[in-house]
Amino acid sequence: xxxxxxxxxxxxxxxxxxxxxxxxxxxxxxxxxxxxxxxxxxxxxxxxxxxxxxxxxxxxxxxxxxxxxxxxxxxxxxxxxxxxxxxxxxxxxxxxxxxxxxxxxxxxxxxxxxxxxxxxxxxxxxxxxxxxxxxxxxxxxxxxxxxxxxxxxxxxxxxxxxxxxxxxxxxxxxxxxxxxxxxxxxxxxxxxxxxxxxxxxxxxxxxxxxxxxxxxxxxxxxxxxxxxxxxxxxxxxxxxxxxxxxxxxxxxxxxxxxxxxxxxxxxxx
Amino acid sequence: xxxxxxxxxxxxxxxxxxxxxxxxxxxxxxxxxxxxxxxxxxxxxxxxxxxxxxxxxxxxxxxxxxxxxxxxxxxxxxxxxxxxxxxxxxxxxxxxxxxxxxxxxxxxxxxxxxxxxxxxxxxxxxxxxxxxxxxxxxxxxxxxxxxxxxxxxxxxxxxxxxxxxxxxxxxxxxxxxxxxxxxxxxxxxxxxxxxxxxxxxxxxxxxxxxxxxxxxxxxxxxxxxxxxxxxxxxxxxxxxxxxxxxxxxxxxxxxxxxxxxxxxxxxxxxxxxxxxxxxxxxxxxxxxxxxxxxxxxxxxxxxxxxxxxxxxxxxxxxxxxxxxxxxxxxxxxxxxxxxxxxxxxxxxxxxxxxxxxxxxxxxxxxxxxxxxxxxxxxxxxxxxxxxxxxxxxxxxxxxxxxxxxxxxxxxxxxxxxxxxxxxxxxxxxxxxxxxxxxxxxxxxxxxxxxxxxxxxxxxxxxxxxxxxxxxxxxxxxxxxxxxxxxxxxxxxxxxxxxxxxx
Numbered sequence: 157x158x159x160x161x162x163x164x165x166x167x168x169x170x171x172x173x174x175x176x177x178x179x180x181x182x183x184x185x186x187x188x189x190x191x192x193x194x195x196x197x198x199x200x201x202x203x204x205x206x207x208x209x210x211x212x213x214x215x216x217x218x219x220x221x222x223x224x225x226x227x228x229x230x231x232x233x234x235x236x237x238x239x240x241x242x243x244x245x246x247x248x249x250x251x252x253x254x255x256x257x258x259x260x261x262x263x264x265x266x267x268x269x270x271x272x273x274x275x276x277x278x279x280x281x282x283x284x285x286x287x288x289x290x291x292x293x294x295x296x297x298x299x300x301x302x303x304x305x306x307x308x309x310x311x312x313x314x315x316x317x318x319x320x321x322x323x324x325x326x327x328x329x330x331x332x333x334x335x336x337x338x339x340x341x342x343x344x345x346x347x348x349x350x351x352x353x354x355x356x357x358x359x360x361x362x363x364x365x366x367x368x369x370x371x372x373x374x375x376x377x378x379x380x381x382x383x384x385x386x387x388x389x390x391x392x393x394x395x396x397x398x399x400x401x402x403x404x405x406x407x408x409x410x411x412x413x414x415x416x417x418x419x420x421x422x423x424x425x
Numbered sequence: 426x427x428x429x430x431x432x433x434x435x436x437x438x439x440x441x442x443x444x445x446x447x448x449x450x451x452x453x454x455x456x457x458x459x460x461x462x463x464x465x466x467x468x469x470x471x472x473x474x475x476x477x478x479x480x481x482x483x484x485x486x487x488x489x490x491x492x493x494x495x496x497x498x499x500x501x502x503x504x505x506x507x508x509x510x511x512x513x514x515x516x517x518x519x520x521x522x523x524x525x526x527x528x529x530x531x532x533x534x535x536x537x538x539x540x541x542x543x544x545x546x547x548x549x550x551x552x553x554x555x556x557x558x559x560x561x562x563x564x565x566x567x568x569x570x571x572x573x574x575x576x577x578x579x580x581x582x583x584x585x586x587x588x589x590x591x592x593x594x595x596x597x598x599x600x601x602x603x604x605x606x607x608x609x610x611x612x613x614x615x616x617x618x619x620x621x622x623x624x625x626x627x628x629x630x631x632x633x634x635x636x637x638x639x640x641x642x643x644x645x646x647x648x649x650x651x652x653x654x655x656x657x658x659x660x661x662x663x664x665x666x667x668x669x670x671x672x673x674x675x676x677x678x679x680x681x682x683x684x685x686x687x688x689x690x691x692x693x694x695x696x697x698x699x700x701x702x703x704x705x706x707x708x709x710x711x712x713x714x715x716x717x718x719x720x721x722x723x724x725x726x727x728x729x730x731x732x733x734x735x736x737x738x739x740x741x742x743x744x745x746x747x748x749x750x751x752x753x754x755x756x757x758x759x760x761x762x763x764x765x766x767x768x769x770x771x772x773x774x775x776x777x778x779x780x781x782x783x784x785x786x787x788x789x790x791x792x793x794x795x796x797x798x799x800x801x802x803x804x805x806x807x808x809x810x811x812x813x814x815x816x817x818x819x820x821x822x823x824x825x826x827x828x829x830x831x832x833x834x835x836x837x838x839x840x841x842x843x844x845x846x847x848x849x850x851x852x853x854x855x856x857x858x859x860x861x862x863x864x865x866x867x868x869x870x871x872x873x874x875x876x877x878x879x880x881x882x883x884x885x886x887x888x889x890x891x892x893x894x895x896x897x898x899x900x901x902x903x904x905x906x907x908x909x910x911x912x913x914x915x916x917x918x919x920x921x922x923x924x925x926x927x
Binding site: 319321322324325326327328329330331332337339340343344 | 429477478479498499501505506508509510512513514516517525526529530591592595
C-alpha cells in the first residue's frame, strides 16, 4: 500500500476545480440550452431558426470579414516591424519592442475611449467629417490598434530564432535579398505568422466592445449578437455561441494551431 | 608561377573601436589548399568572412583574379562557404538544400535562330540539370539516397557532408571552410580530414580553410597562414612552419616547444639555460635571442655526457612517445622520446646544433624570472633589487606596513610571487665599487657597436647574463657591480602555467 501523502498530482486540484466549474459545466449548460426550447424540451428549433435567418448568417459572414481585414492589416504592419527589430543589432531594441507592446498594459476600455474621442475630434474638421459615419473604418482601426501587439510578439520571437548564418548561407549560395526573403525568411517565420493570425483573428470576431464604442452600435459582430440574445433568449444565445465555437475550432485547425509546441511558441511574454 | 586567385592588399578591419585585422596582405594560389591557423580571436574567421563578402574591410582591397571585389555582395562572388555550424535550411530537405544555389543560378545559353544568327539567353537551369548536379554532389560526399531526408534526422557528420555538397554543387572557384569539423568527434574528424583532402585533389577547387587545430592544419594544407592578433605571423608550407618557425608565437602555437631567452655570445654560439650551445643560425654577437628547441630534438643521455643535467619531474605516456619534463636548474625542459625514464632520475640532455632555432625576440630587453621577497624587493639574476611593486596592480599603493593595497582596497601580500622582470638595454649601468648595485659579475664580452659598446656581465653563482649598452670603455674580465635604477625594473605578473589554460 502506498502511503497517502502529498504528491505532485495534488497540486493539480485547484486547476481541476476551476476547469470543472468554469469550463466543463458552462459548456454543458451551453450545449443544454442550445438544444432545448423554451419549455426545456429537446429540440433542433434554435438550430433551424439560426440557419434559416439571413440576418444571423450575414452577421457571421460580416464578423469574419471584419476580422479578416483586421488580421491582414495587423500582419502587414507587424511583419516589417518584427523583422527589422529581430534582425537589427541594436542593443536597445527591447525598448523599441516595449513601445509597441506598452499599449497592452493600459486598460483596454480606456484606450478605446481615447481613440473614440480622437475620432470625434478629427471629424470636427470639415475635410474629415466623413469619419462620423465611417463606422466600419473606425471599428477596424480600433481593432488593429488593439490587437497589433498580439501580432508583433509571436512574429518577433519566431524571427529571433532564425539563425543569422541562414541568411548568410542564402546570400552565399547566390540568392538576392528578394529570393532570400521568399525562400528563407517567410517559410521560417510561418509559425509566428500562424500564431499571430490566430491571436488576432479569433478575438476580433467576438470583441464587440470595440465595435460598440467605435461603430456607433451600427456594426454588429457575432459577439455583440450573443450578448444581446443572452438578455432574453438563452437558447438562441447558446446556439450562436456554439456555432462560433465550431467556427473557431475549424479555423484553428486550418491554420495548424493544434500542432503542439512548434507552432504556438510565439505566444510567450 | 601559379596564378594568384585571391589577394589581400593592406586589408584592415575594425569592429567599432576594436582593431580585428591589421593591415593584412597575402595571396592565395589557384588550386591551393590554404589554412588560416591561429587561436580564437586572432581574426582568421573575420578574414574568411571578408573573402566571402559577409563583412566588408574597413580599408584595403580584396582582389579576385586581380579585380577588386571588396564591396561586392556575397551572392555576386564565385565563392561558396561551408559554415561552422553548417547553417543548413531546416525547412528544406537534403535535396532542396543542395539545389538551393543551383535554383538561384542563371546561365547564359547560346542559341541559333532560323536565320542561323546566334543569340544568347540568360536562363535558369532546368529541373533535369539540377537533379543531375545534386546527384553528383551527393555521390561526392557519399550520401546517395538521402535526397528526401529532412535535415533534423541527420547526424552531425551527415549534416556536415550535406553542407559541403551544398557548397561544391555550385562549382565555386574558391571554397571557404570555417572550422567545419569543429563539432565532430575525434574519429569522425580524422576521417573527414582525409576525405576533404581527397575532395580537394579531385575537384581542383581552391580551398581556404579556417581552424585553430594545428594538427588539422599540418595534416591537410599545402600552405598555412599563421595569424595572431589580426596580424599574419608566418606563411609557409606545413614543413617549413614546423621546422623553421618565424617567431616564438609560431613555435609555441605549432607543436610543442621549449622556448628560452638566450644571448648570442659568439659566432654560431648561443647561451641559454646557463650553458653555451653550438647552433646553426648566425646572429649578431651580444644580441638577445629567443631560443626554440623542439622536444623531439632534445636527446637524453647519461648525466655526465649531457650539456645539461637535470632531474626528471614528470613522465606522461602519449601513445607514440613519452613526454618527459626535466628540471634543469630553474628551467623546465620538455623532452619527447620513445624511451621512458623514471621520475626522480638524474639524466643528461643534449641538443644538436640544427635542433636549436634562434629568433629575434619581440622585445629586445633583458628578461628574467624573479620572485618578490618579503621586503617588496625582487630577486632575480642572482641579486636582490629594490623595485616598485605597485606597478603589478594598476592604481595600487603600499600601506604603512608595506602591504600592497589594490585599487579596490584589497590587501595583498606579495611575498614569494613569481614575476617576469624586464630591464631595458639602456637601463643598466656598472660600477667598480662593490655593493654599489644589486649583484657582482665579470664582463665576459665587449663588442663595439659604432657609437657604443654592447657588454655582457655574467654573475658567478648561477651565471646569469646582463646585456646592456654603454658608452664607457671597460675591459673584459673586469669584476663589476650591476646597477639598475628602481624605476627601470619592469615587473609583470607571470601568466598561469600554460597547461592550466589549455
